[in-house]
Amino acid sequence: MNTNAMPIPVEVPTLQLHGVHHTARPTWKLAETVHFYRDLLGLPLVHAISAKGWGPDDHADFLHFFFDSGSHSTIAFFYYLGTERPQWLEPREHYQQRATHTAWRVRDEQELLQWRRRVEAVGIPLRYQIRHEVIESIYFNDPNGYPIEITWQLRPFDPRDGTDAQRTLEAAIALEAAQNEGTRLASIEQVWRAKAEALGDPGASKRRASIYVLDVPEFSALVEAARGKSGYAVSQAHDGYVRIDGDPGISFQRKELGFKPAVWYGALTGGLLGRIERFDMDALVVAAEERA
Template identity: 30%
Template sequence: MNVAAAHPVKLGGVHHAAYRCKDAKETVDWYARVLGMEYTSAFSEDHVPSTGEYDPYMHVFLDAGNGNILAFFELPNQKDMGRDENTPAWVQHLAFRVSSEEELLRAKDHIEGLGIDVLGPTHHGIFKSIYFFDPNGHRVELAADIGTDEQYSELKKVAMPMLEEWSATKKAPRHADWLHEIAREENAAKG
């Protein structure tokens, strides 16, 4: 069932995703140096436009490619930023696509060359990823799609049965175990 075709809301993509940062300039500089993102614009106000409350902020925007914008807020009058301690650090993250596995490995070399710890590549069956943290403590992922059209089609077919089984049992459904087998086979072939 194609819900989007009949839905009254017609989305045109993500306008921007916004996160908090400790220091706007440091964040802009880091994303430019580490990921090559262009700083495109900023808004700075003393009062929040949507609520009218006094809360000075700097809101910076970075081009993540392909029309995607990543934004950050520096909020100097708020308590120091933290993170949701009830959620593991690996859960909340920003994931960016790179064009190939080779590009992923080049990115890993570059990022490690800047003295940043990088985890991976991790094989997810249909994509491979590396992970690292920005200066604000946000986990960042770079991912390279490596799956076939048939694999993506199969995942789409099993998506609803997997969700329904998870909803009923809260245990990992086995509908896509073949993804893990792909990773195991590749790891075994590498020795």
């Protein structure tokens, strides 16, 4: 556990949120934004605020308007009258900027494909369709350059997911704290190693490569492939992981497993004991590494 976490006072009550009411962003394309969300996507315009600027002295008069995005949620925009978009808010084609996005949920794959057909039919350029670990999504941009995602969840999260998430973030936080002043955690391999070591698995050999695979459907092909490989051993570890041992190393081909890239590159999320010699779009090779 992370011993540096700030303690929570015992008198603080346990509370629960009940979903997202709205997300909000500025727009400098009023007509285009209304047309895109109301007319092209078909989201009802349900509320608008028109107000004098208040608060800071330089606050412009503004419109604040909301579109219904389902399940009591809305997506909202601010239109600041008489202003121009500052350069530092111009959209850029960079993965760090695209990390801020809106993702809407649909019920199943059929609905996702129906939305894809609608997006393409009304002339919105589709960027791509991707299956991640537990979701599959389509992506496109709105007139402001903001990324939009529509997704369906392939399976519900279960306690194994929560436990693994806790282990991942605790390992990353501890590694960040241990870095020298002015440096940052730069390799996910460090996190995978820390997670495996924290498991304290007595069955792991110091002379063989081992990977820990979360025992969930999206990674099952990896486990089944290991069962059929000579020199590999598969065993159930604790906390919802399967351990794969290679004698001495481990090697898999992505296409043989049928993994999409988003699943493939997260396949070692359970943990790693060994040294990664190759991990690219085609192959994963983990060599044994003598450990203390």
